Amino acid sequence: MNECITPTTNHFSPTASLAAIGVKLNQQDLFGPIRTNVHIKQKTVKHTPADKLYDAWISLLAGAHGLVEINTRLRTDPGLQRAFGRSACAEQSVVQETLDACTADNVTQLQQALDEIFRRHSQSVHHDYQARFLLLDVDISGLPCGPKAAFATKGYFAGQYHRRGRQLGRVLATEYAEVVVDRLFAGNVQLIKALQPLVEAAEETLQLDEAKRARAILRVDAGAGTLDDLNWLLSRGYEVLAKEYSGQRVLRLAKTVTEWVQDPDWPERSFGWVTEPPTNYVRPVERIAVRCRRQDGTFAYGVLICSLSAEQVLAMLGRTILQAVDPVAVLAAYVxxxxxxxxxxETSLKGDKQGLGLTKRNKKRFEAQHMLVLLGSLAHNVVIWARQWLMSPPIQRCGILRMVRDVFHISGLLRFDALTHVVEIVLNQDACLARSLIHPLRELLTPLHIVASLGET
Structure with a gap:
């Protein structure tokens, strides 16, 4: 008898669709650079420190908003563990101990490992600078935490006065929705102090030489709109779009506008050219004053500073270059x-807070919190890459929250062979996104010799 019968085991999983992504990530050995480069000084009993970081990271993709949820979202789902290449899952308290054992050196090692992962898999690394500019947004966002946590100081936390916490600085490759850099700062650090280290880290990750910097746009808010910061960016060759930092200077420049033009899309807003020459900048810039009417009838003012020409701004917006002769259209384009x-x-930060629980996991030690922030940035990028793999219109419209909550949480049956390799994934056909997901999953998993179905005969 020459037939070979391979026994199979079945596991029901509430996140069968995420398990399909896990198989792909495991096949790519996405976490490999972290296992190789991050060396946490902690003995191995059942699980290595890298394995425990891996468990923490998988739990983020599974929707855990606290590390304690490792026990309920991952440890109770052996099918999901095996899909990601794990034969077992560490207990949440053990994962917490590993994070608490991390040092500043481990944070640096993880940053370097994430750079390696990013260069292997991201789209922004392969951006065509000849064809168009690379748009990078830079911002900082508050992460409130307990007052006893390291570097938890009073600072700006939207809607939460007298609160203590830390600040998350981020550089986003906006066209691709990829997080290039995430860095953790003390709670009293503002973008004016964080801008240069964030940009320098992004240059290292994206390997931006002088030619690439000349084809990159940095867009920042008023927190980095000082003369020194903008001149630093301009001197490094970047194109900039920023908001003026000084409130007094804004009021003075707004008075030089000779003609205010009403915003065609927002009746309460108008804008006009600043006529005072921008002599203090190291490169030519355009300045546009913007005013918005408050409820009490007075105006709030702002001034935009941009080194791009009108034609370049119109091209970035996908509009015809012929509008460059229309002064109203040009002003509206800049704004x-x-x-x-x-x-x-701003949408990426909000999505991570809602979908990945960015503000829900607070560690007392600064290095432990920084490790969690970096694992979160990797989780964000994996969600974005998974959305690219699943080329279905309903999926492409999903943000981070819906990807984690809805797309990754389609229940189903996982079948494994005797070597614990996934051989079939059967999605719950009654799930609202299952039929939109099944065809992209088949294209994703067929090269891996895995069958994806809805269990239909």
Missing amino acids: TFYDLRGGGI
Whole structure:
């Protein structure tokens, strides 16, 4: 009898769709650079320190908003563990101990490992600088925490006065929605202090030489709109779009506007050219004053500073170059280009807070918190890359929250062969996104010799 019968085992998983992504990531050995480069001084009993970091990271993709949820979202789901290449899962308290054992050197090692992963898998690393500019958004966002945590100081936390916490600095490759750099700072650090280390870290990650910097746009808010910061960026060759930092200077420049033009899309807003020459900048810039009417009838003012020409801004917005002869269209283009920052880095930070629980996991030790922040940035990028793999219109419209909550949480049956390799994934056909997901999953998993179905006969 020449037939070979291979026994199989079945596991029900509430995150069968995430298990499919896990198989792909395991096949790519995505976490390999972290296992190789991050050396935490902690003895191995059942699980290595790298394995425990891996468990913490998988739990983020599984929707855990606290490390304690490792026990309920991952440890109770052996099918998901095996799909990601794990034969067992560490207990949450053991994972916490590993994070608490991390040092500043481990943080640096993880940053270097993430750079290696990013260069292997990201789209922004392979951006075509000849064809178009690379748009990078830079911002900082508050992470409130307990007052006894390291570097938890009073600072700006939106809507939370007298609160203590830390600050997360981020550089986002906006066109690709990829996090290039995440760095953790003390709670009293503002973007004016964080800008240069964030940009320098992004240059290292993206390997930006002089030619590439000349084809990159840095878009920042007023927190980095000082003369020194903008001149530093301009002297390094970047194009900039920023908001003026000084409130007094804004009021003075707004008075030089000779003609205010009403925003065609927002009746309460108007804008106009600043006529005072920008002599203090190391390269030519354009300045546009913007005013918005408050409820009490007075105006709030701001000034945009941009080194791009009108034609370049119109091209970035996908508009015809013929509009460059229309002064109203040009003014509106500059202001709209800055407005789109809200749908870039601000949306990414909000999505990570809601979908990945960015503000829910607080560690007392600064290095432990920094490790969690870096694992979160990797989780963000994996969600973005997974959305690219699953080329289905309903999936492409999903943000971070819906990807984690809905796309990754389609239940189903996972079948494994005798070597614990996934051979079939059967999704719950009654799940609302299952039919939109099944065809992209088949294209993703067929090269790996894995069958994806809805269990239909």
